[in-house]
Amino acid sequence: MIMIDALGVSQHADKMRGDIVAKIIGRLGLEKTMFEASNQRISEWFIRQYSPKVNLCIDHSHVLDVECIRGRNSGSNHAFVFGPSSFSVLK
Numbered sequence: 753m754i755m756i757d758a759l760g761v762s763q764h765a766d767k768m769r770g771d772i773v774a775k776i777i778g779r780l781g782l783e784k785t786m787f788e789a790s791n792q793r794i795s796e797w798f799i800r801q802y803s804p805k806v807n808l809c810i811d812h813s814h815v816l817d818v819e820c821i822r823g824r825n826s827g828s829n830h831a832f833v834f835g836p837s838s839f840s841v842l843k
Contacts, residue, residue: 754780755809758788768797782806792817 756762756776761769776785786807789795795818798806804822 753784753786753807755786756788758790758794762787762794762798763790768794770801773798773801777802789814789818792821796821 756773761772773787782802782805786809787798789798789808789810792814795808795810795814798808799818799821808818810818
C-alpha cells in the first residue's frame with residue numbers, strides 16, 4: 753500500500769487536486785492507495801468521490817466522525833457506530 757501525503761494534493765478542501773487523486777487511483781487502484789485526510793471536510797470529499805471503501809489516514813480524534821460519514825450518517829451521532837449500549841459506556 754502507498755500512502756499519499758496531503759501536502760499539495762488534499763491539504764485544503766477548497767484546493768483539492770482531484771485530477772491528481774484520480775490519476776493515482778486510476779493507475780494504482782483504490783485498494784493499494786491511502787490518502788492523508790487532514791480534516792473532516794477532506795474525508796467527506798474522498799468518501800463521496802470514491803466510496804466508503806477509500807483508505808484514509810486520519811487523526812485518531814476524527815475516527816468516529818469519519819466512520820459515521822462512511823455509514824451515511826451525519827457524522828454527529830456516534831451511537832450509530834457503536835450501538836446504544838456501547839455509547840453509554842463512553843460518556
